[in-house]
């Protein structure tokens with residue numbers, strides 16, 4: 439072993455859920471995410487080479503072999519998360535050397551719980567420990583986000599990576615994506631609990647539409663800026679300002695901006711409700727978010743709308759909405775614990791009948807962020 443770093447590390451890197459605050463992160467607004475107790479485990483060992491790396495993922499025959507001096511994007515999607523992170527780290531530190539890594543996971547992929555951020559952040563976190571690279575948690579979060587921008591082409595915000603690394607058990611994080619200030623809010627919702635319903639649908643337009651939404655928001659900011667020179671992002675805008683600029687915006691841009699400003703306000707309202715233990719209000723806000731994502735932001739799909747509409751007729755559900763980027767993945771539901779099983783059974787039957795697709799479900803327990811075992 440070197441005098442710096444370790445020979446071997448094992449790291450658990452969790453997925454995340456988000457209580458409220460969807461598509462607000464890249465608009466530099468508020469989000470309210472937390473990690474869950476489903477994670478990717480990395481076992482990392484030095485191999486005493488300068489630049490040769492081998493990464494094996496359980497379930498994939500073929501190992502990913504990388505020379506740090508010649509990192510380039512791959513045609514295989516999951517490999518790009520790894521390659522992107524290695525590229526970003528190597529750019530920052532030549533202390534990174536050859537290693538081997540095995541990956542195993544109980545995180546559903548494409549379910550909107552950000553297995554991608556877990557993959558990026560867990561690898562970066564583990565390599566930082568293995569080679570004592572001196573990266574702060576904040577740097578790990580940012581370089582993982584950059585990996586996604588540069589190697590996957592998704593211009594995501596910071597929420598997923600931040601939640602995966604920074605979360606604290608039994609808390610959610612109120613993060614201001616502009617100042618990057620954050621606080622931990624205790625999350626006690628008994629006798630309710632969070633149930634995630636995985637539509638097992640992942641529409642292919644998710645990534646391109648995501649980038650389009652981001653552009654539309656930027657278009658809105660450029661228009662607002664003409665009247666309000668201090669508006670650098672939609673988090674600086676109010677609904678009054680948007681109304682006043684209505685005639686300058688095309689209807690789509692107007693809807694996108696309206697949604698984001700409303701959603702940003704909803705996050706703060708949700709925190710107030712949570713602090714008061716007012717779960718009914720929290721649930722109502724979640725339903726409002728879904729409505730906004732469906733009609734104004736237009737990132738929902740039939741399957742997700744079906745799940746949310748179904749829950750509206752059930753007294754045991756206080757609120758539900760699609761979670762994450764949209765176009766598939768999960769809905770997050772605030773459900774009374776005594777009736778959760780029967781709710782899951784009925785919604786699963788109805789969903790399968792409607793779409794001929796099996797629904798899967800799991801509970802969302804706020805858990806710790808990336809952990810060195």
Ligand code: GLA
Pocket residue numbers: 459460461462463464552594595596597598762763764
């Ligand atoms: C994806 C992105 C996040 C965030 C959400 C929507 O999960 O990775 O940055 O924008 O969508 O809230």
